[in-house]
Amino acid sequence: MIAVTEPGSLPKRIAVVGAGISGLAAAHRIVELAPQCEVRLFEKQDRLGGVLATVHEEGYQVELSADNFITTQPWGLELVKRLGLGAELMQTNPACRRTFVMRKRRLYPLPDGFLMMAPTKMWPMAVTPVLSPLGKLRAGFEYFLPPSRDDRDESMAAFVRRRLGREVFERLVEPLVSGVYAADMEKLSLLATLPRFREMERKHGSLIRAMRKQMQAARAAGRHVDQSGARYSMFVTLQRGLSSLIDALAARLPKAAVRLGTNVVRVEPSGGGWRVETGEGRSDRFDALILATPSHVAAGLLKPVAAELSGDLAGIEHEGTAIVTMAFEASQVKHPMHGAGFVVPSIEGSPILAGSFSSRKYTHRAPEGKTLIRTFVGGARAPEMAEMPDAELVPLVLEELREVLGISGGPIYQVTAHWPRTMPQYHVGHLDLAARIERRCGALAGLALAGNAYGGVGIPACIHSGEQAAAKLLG
Numbered sequence: 337m338i339a340v341t342e343p344g345s346l347p348k349r350i351a352v353v354g355a356g357i358s359g360l361a362a363a364h365r366i367v368e369l370a371p372q373c374e375v376r377l378f379e380k381q382d383r384l385g386g387v388l389a390t391v392h393e394e395g396y397q398v399e400l401s402a403d404n405f406i407t408t409q410p411w412g413l414e415l416v417k418r419l420g421l422g423a424e425l426m427q428t429n430p431a432c433r434r435t436f437v438m439r440k441r442r443l444y445p446l447p448d449g450f451l452m453m454a455p456t457k458m459w460p461m462a463v464t465p466v467l468s469p470l471g472k473l474r475a476g477f478e479y480f481l482p483p484s485r486d487d488r489d490e491s492m493a494a495f496v497r498r499r500l501g502r503e504v505f506e507r508l509v510e511p512l513v514s515g516v517y518a519a520d521m522e523k524l525s526l527l528a529t530l531p532r533f534r535e536m537e538r539k540h541g542s543l544i545r546a547m548r549k550q551m552q553a554a555r556a557a558g559r560h561v562d563q564s565g566a567r568y569s570m571f572v573t574l575q576r577g578l579s580s581l582i583d584a585l586a587a588r589l590p591k592a593a594v595r596l597g598t599n600v601v602r603v604e605p606s607g608g609g610w611r612v613e614t615g616e617g618r619s620d621r622f623d624a625l626i627l628a629t630p631s632h633v634a635a636g637l638l639k640p641v642a643a644e645l646s647g648d649l650a651g652i653e654h655e656g657t658a659i660v661t662m663a664f665e666a667s668q669v670k671h672p673m674h675g676a677g678f679v680v681p682s683i684e685g686s687p688i689l690a691g692s693f694s695s696r697k698y699t700h701r702a703p704e705g706k707t708l709i710r711t712f713v714g715g716a717r718a719p720e721m722a723e724m725p726d727a728e729l730v731p732l733v734l735e736e737l738r739e740v741l742g743i744s745g746g747p748i749y750q751v752t753a754h755w756p757r758t759m760p761q762y763h764v765g766h767l768d769l770a771a772r773i774e775r776r777c778g779a780l781a782g783l784a785l786a787g788n789a790y791g792g793v794g795i796p797a798c799i800h801s802g803e804q805a806a807a808k809l810l811g
């Protein structure tokens with residue numbers, strides 16, 4: 337899809353709607369690739385960044401949503417370096433990388449070497465108190481189970497139960513994955529979220545066998561299997577918080593490009609380009625348009641002009657989450673918290689999805705002697721909690737943390753963030769749906785979509801979607 341107004345010429349004016357990381361990456365890429373183009377970035381809020389926001393207050397550095405990003409996809413690291421922020425990249429504290437999992441209201445370390453869905457080491461699985469002897473036997477049986485010959489997508493729950501048994505699913509994989517995707521695992525697509533595990537089954541016959549082969553290859557190459565490369569750990573963040581990525585992107589855009597507090601209410605094809613109307617009733621014509629809003633917003637905007645595309649976009653469901661961040665004096669917390677955080681299985685019946693020991697993961701995020709904890713609630717497990725008033729939410733979370741981490745007294749600092757309808761749900765069949773959306777969008781000249789609803793929810797995937805949208809429109 338090329339949005340040229342005349343054959344061979346670049347679009348002169350491009351509108352980008354939505355200034356989260358996807359829209360900012362798109363606008364920035366246009367400036368990088370075609371500085372002669374005029375770019376206009378519309379954002380309905382009074383600030384840039386969408387869900388990404390860092391608060392600096394009372395000596396604390398608090399991420400209100402995303403905390404770090406993965407390095408196994410290159411687009412985050414590449415952008416950070418192009419923006420001159422390479423020196424600010426930082427890894428999680430190597431002394432505190434393990435994750436705990438809740439069982440009967442107590443926290444136990446995840447078996448060492450358990451990577452998202454499969455074990456790389458047998459002994460920690462054999463001795464973990466998180467699984468029963470029967471659950472362990474069933475997991476070990478995976479080695480001998482023949483691979484499925486069915487190519488179709490399946491839910492993460494069905495896949496993990498089929499390969500590793502119900503206990504590994506309920507006690508380890510469900511809490512780990514639902515903490516990341518805020519999703520219902522009975523609906524979450526294996527192929528759209530963690531396709532490499534299907535690949536492992538296909539290629540090696542078993543996940544355990546595949547993991548062991550990876551370990552052997554990694555050992556032969558002299559590196560750890562859970563490291564993505566020689567220079568960076570699997571996840572990185574920025575010293576001054578992820579808002580510094582937003583600020584650096586904004587600084588690269590022409591001043592006049594950004595329209596904050598501007599809600600786009602209507603878009604329609606116009607003379608080979610697109611007309612964009614804002615809430616104040618202003619309307620302007622552009623040669624090309626990138627919709628980098630959540631897909632449910634894009635669905636509403638496109639409904640009058642592309643009903644089928646709009647219907648597909650509306651078919652991507654969203655869940656919301658809330659994050660409660662609290663600080664305590666170190667002496668108020670009994671649990672030693674030697675780790676990055678904890679995840680909570682659904683069967684525990686806790687209001688919490690996961691907790692992050694922020695001041696352990698990144699020691700500069702709290703003043704000396706203080707402990708900073710971020711707690712996630714909501715998602716598909718408890719959708720109503722994403723918008724629960726703070727007066728109810730905070731005591732609920734505090735009560736739970738008191739019991740699990742042995743906290744006495746109240747927080748000395750606290751901030752909450754609510755993110756309703758922000759996490760797209762990649763349900764079984766998502767890859768087909770996303771491909772259909774791309775085809776339908778491709779049939780509309782001068783239009784591209786970007787955002788977390790299509791090819792990945794993480795920051796690097798969002799950056800990639802924005803940069804690809806820009807490249808497409810520029811031909």
Ligand SMILES: Cc1cc2nc3c(=O)[nH]c(=O)nc-3n(C[C@H](O)[C@H](O)[C@H](O)COP(=O)(O)OP(=O)(O)OC[C@H]3O[C@@H](n4cnc5c(N)ncnc54)[C@H](O)[C@@H]3O)c2cc1C
Pocket residue numbers: 353354355356357358359378379380381384385386387388400401402403404405406598599600601628629630633657659755758759786787788789793794795796798
């Ligand atoms: C709580 C939480 C924790 C997360 N943790 C991580 C993590 O640790 N690591 C990671 O990699 N990812 C994480 N993610 C995912 C990642 O942060 C998001 O997927 C990504 O930031 C989404 O960016 P986006 O630009 O696509 O969407 P958004 O950030 O939602 O931006 C869309 C923008 O469009 C604007 N908009 C909407 N409608 C209109 C309109 N009509 N007119 C103008 N503007 C409009 C909105 O105001 C918004 O600014 C997390 C997400 C959440 C919610």
